[in-house]
Ligand SMILES: Nc1ncnc2c1ncn2[C@@H]1O[C@H](COP(=O)(O)OP(=O)(O)OP(=O)(O)O)[C@@H](O)[C@H]1O
């Protein structure tokens with residue numbers, strides 16, 4: 001059924017989905033190589049879930065076409081469904097049953113024998129670090145444990161392609177790290193993963209390639225390094241301290257920003273919390289001059305680093321607004337709709 005020679009797990013060409021007069025997905029092209037982790041990165045309302053839903057045959061595209069391992073999502077939905085797993089769709093499992101029981105039920109529904117289903121359940125719970133909690137009823141599971149059980153359930157059939165829609169949103173950092181490990185393991189054992197995320201560092205950490213999507217369109221595509229280098233070679237970060245244990249002075253920040261402008265010839269952006277300055281930098285050699293200037297000006301410096309630009313900065317450079325901007329305007333729109 002699936003040709004191992006088919007190098008593309010996903011090929012989407014000009015996908016469109018329109019809700020009323022909202023072009024939620026407005027001509028999306030994607031190529032996801034088999035055996036890779038592909039990240040679709042974008043803020044609230046960018047069209048990530050809508051795109052995945054079309055690829056997973058849950059929504060019918062209004063335009064364009066898409067294939068999963070060569071099978072058209074509109075013409076061959078049954079074949080496509082056998083090749084994919086989508087997480088999040090198992091949210092309504094029985095709350096009073098244990099994790100093991102839930103997984104066994106899914107296994108049975110998928111046609112496994114009782115013994116096979118049990119073996120699979122035990123194996124998956126172990127793989128997802130849920131063995132301890134195996135006998136607990138689901139209603140006593142934390143959000144992170146549920147998320148992992150969801151993922152485990154979607155893997156009973158071991159699909160070659162797994163869609164993960166914001167797999168770590170709302171998880172604490174430790175659980176997030178475990179989820180990342182799990183995702184890497186899935187790919188190491190032969191699956192392809194297409195995940196959506198609003199977290200720039202998540203895409204950076206996990207994905208082999210990333211599509212940045214904004215307002216229903218792919219605005220940039222490439223490896224994390226390619227996307228980062230598209231905004232410049234490096235980024236200077238300075239953190240200013242307070243004087244005599246006090247708060248950071250606005251005047252110190254201004255003085256530092258002026259020094260950066262004068263010495264490096266670039267404009268520094270202050271961070272929202274007001275103690276950091278970030279500036280694009282072409283010439284790392286000049287940093288020494290900057291440090292001397294800052295000392296002469298008596299600026300209390302706590303931290304200084306030169307690094308590759310973050311994906312946040314990439315997003316800003318590509319779209320002209322930062323990711324949070326749009327989330328805010330989406331929230332404002334929602335408020336208007338509700339009012
Ligand atoms: N069933 C629907 N009916 C009408 N509009 C919809 C529907 N689903 C999504 N939309 C709209 O389509 C746009 C894209 O939504 P989508 O859920 O795909 O975004 P997203 O990138 O997944 O966002 P989030 O990060 O918040 O999950 C939004 O403007 C949303 O309001």
Ligand SMILES: [Mg+2]
Pocket residue numbers: 048049050165
């Ligand atoms: Mg979504």
